[in-house]
Amino acid sequence: MKIDEARNYHKIDAVIVGAGLAGLRAALEVAKSGLAAAVISKVYPTRSHSGGAQGGIAAALANVSEDSLESHMFDTIKGSDYLADQDIIERFVNEALKTVYEFEHMGVPFSRTADGRINQRPFGGHSSPRACFAQDVTGHVLLHTLYEQCLQHNVLFFNEFQVLSLLVSDDVSRGLVAWDIRNGGLHIFHARAVLLATGGYGRAWKVTSNAHANTGDGVALVLEAGLPLEDMEFVQFHPTGLYKHGILLSEAARGEGAYILNDKGERFMKTYAAAKMELAPRDVVSRAEQTEINEGRGIGGKDYVYLDLRHLGRQKILERLPQIYDLALNYLKVDGIKEAIPIQPTAHYSMGGIPANVRTEVIKDAAGTVVKGLYTAGEASCLSLHGANRLGTNSLQDAATFGRIAGIHMSEFCRENNFSGLPAQPLEIAQGKIDRLWNGQGKERHAPIREKLQENMTKYLGVFRNQDDMLKMLVMIKELQERYRQVTVDDHGDVFNLDLIEALELENLLSFSEVIVEGALARQESRGAHFRNDFPKRNDGEWLKHTLAWRRDGKIVLDFSKGVVIYPQYQPQERKY
């Protein structure tokens, strides 16, 4: 039987992997243009982790005080520690207002000012109140609204499908192969254009705000396809992770005026960022916290500090920060109205990812050569908008804006290009992965390997890094990759085989974690979220450039010839808050 006659063969103009904000926004754009758009997601769309974003979406609407696009642009550049590409940021701030008004017209229930306009709150690193918000569930309402819009415009959904391989050859994307989690079986998706919007890779860490789903699948698939990744060593640690759980407590708390306190009850940020205090960018606050903890000023000498909401008063807490209040109460039995909440830095956002240009087209080298028909947006991508450190509320804006831009360019591409031919054995790689886990002779299980990886990434690749720790981590990753070859799974059933999916995800975690460590080892400077005790200064002379990394013959190959796009008026300066 020919492939295109198979039951599990789908021929669709645009196939979008990931049903978060970026994926859904792109799908909506494609569907509205009259083309067929399919979204492949390993969870039901409303379960995507965009819904976990709490604090807001950045746009200089100037609804509550003076603001400007230039200010948003400068804040983002400075926040990125000058590593972000400024042409990307320019496009981003120019589109941001439109993105928010569009969301409002779709029905997003934004919190309002007294005169009925979209309310805005302050956020770390932004010089004006710029975060448009819906209480502290902004990501949730944006995600649900977009999903509903997609339902209206008849986007096709393939829920609970795990993508196992990209069909890319000769720099042309042809489609992909995915496993049907619910019923079992491999499906071929033959597409004119493919978008990778698979989200971040924070699950490589033990203490993380990320969902179980955030295993960086798209990132790992790109690496497997022989394409590069960019700036993978830049991972943001969020300063207010719920102690022990790592669950996110939004920066909105500090936007509303919350304090961070050490064991002595001091607002210690005064020694680290006297002007911005708790509203310094996340890399700065997380480092301050970790320093306090390392120097014995954590609460009771332990590895946490306090987030204090009490002075905000009951009414403000329950009106503006209800989710944060509930999370602390449910998980730690701490009543945020009466008690301070234990927090610690938690792996949060992946600045690095799949390199792409301003049209969201995936590129394959430092010269910017495009892989035809392959696109990326959202946290999975590295455009690079956030450089070495992302500002809060820029992520939802990034996902939505570049999701829309991706949709526009994909639609154009689909109209101008026919389907490219599939390889002769499209299922080969995907089938191989499944067969090995089902029919292998090894006795290793995936859970202990993942546990060891996550524990040590938190230990060795955290807020502070140094060469010795990272070398240890690198050796360990190689060992774990070796052990992974012996992994087999208990469950041999076709239907909802969670065992199989988790094992496949672990392969991805192990693959890109190596890139993170190699990149972090090579980059001998401290910039944004990447801080090395052995190289504590930013070094623009040598390192004002992006990291590209390939896997070639089983080894990670790094390239630093991709420069940073810098405008004359925004030259790198010392970064102080």
Added chain:
Amino acid sequence: MNKDFKQTSRSGSLPWLLQRISAVILFVLLLLHFITYHFLSKGRAVNYQEIVAKAGSWWFPLLQFAFLLTALYHGLNGLWSVLEDYTANKFWRLVWYGLLLSVGAVLLFVGTLTIIKLYTLPVA
């Protein structure tokens, strides 16, 4: 596109409204009943003559008839709404509906007879 979902024509909004209105009327009637029957007698035993006098007055059958109608509607409509939850089949829905209507008709008839009988009780 949603037309196919409306397989049954009558929505249920009127019965819902009437159920609430009949509930309010029942409440008022019940209060009147308690006042005229029990509270006005202030706890002492009521004799036959007094009841006959009351039953023969112009307002008594009106009150009783209103009581009968609203109680029947409220009770049977409530029952129907529960039966509807569990009966998807059109045939059985008709059967239940017919049965409830018949029960209603019989009770209405018997009730009306009783009210007339009370109204026409001999004085001695």
Added chain:
Amino acid sequence: MAMIDISVKILRYQPGKDEKPHWQVFNIAVEDESTILDVLNEIHWQHDGTLAYRRSCRSSICGSCAMKVNGRNVLACETPIHRFGRKLKIEPLSGFDIIKDLVVDLDPFFAKLKRIRPYLILDKPAPDKEFVQSPEQLEQIGESTLCILCAACSAACPSSWPNSEYLGPAALLKAYRFIFDSRDDGADQRIEIVNDKNGVWRCHTIFNCVEACPKKIKITEYLSRLKVKVVENSL
């Protein structure tokens, strides 16, 4: 923090292997501060890889892990085991077909959502900037927008159990959310859809949905407001 021994009884169903669901007991040791999800992870990772369940965010916002624990519908991720003591009985949500173990088929649930046209319908052109909506107007729908579509409400609703056609509390709440949105012009269309024998009139104000809702949304109250709106509209 201390380790405790617990007994976990799980309703298992492996398609192709089991004819019908059956109970399996796991006696395991876990930390006393564990959540139900921690317990399931422990079983799945250390004891029996074949156990299937849904989970993702583990911070009660994605809605994946609604299930029945000791008779109550909860989100596994946010529910500490100490709420139930040392004996746990875990089963899938009622009223849905079981796919495998604790995983149920939610496609009908999402299909109902689509039926009520869950998107802003506008007769007027959108303004250049945002629509003006007062905080009071927002307040009308604010709580209803917190719904995470976990399906705990529908699974707890006695009206939903015998009647798979009933729209159910979640879809009706979504209808409320749009009908009462000051920006929306589609109330008439949606009222026609919910004003049906299988629509809002199947709600008998039983309040199970409110009790089951992990987001503490007063669903029954909103459905009552919806009924009044429908009656006003048809008078």
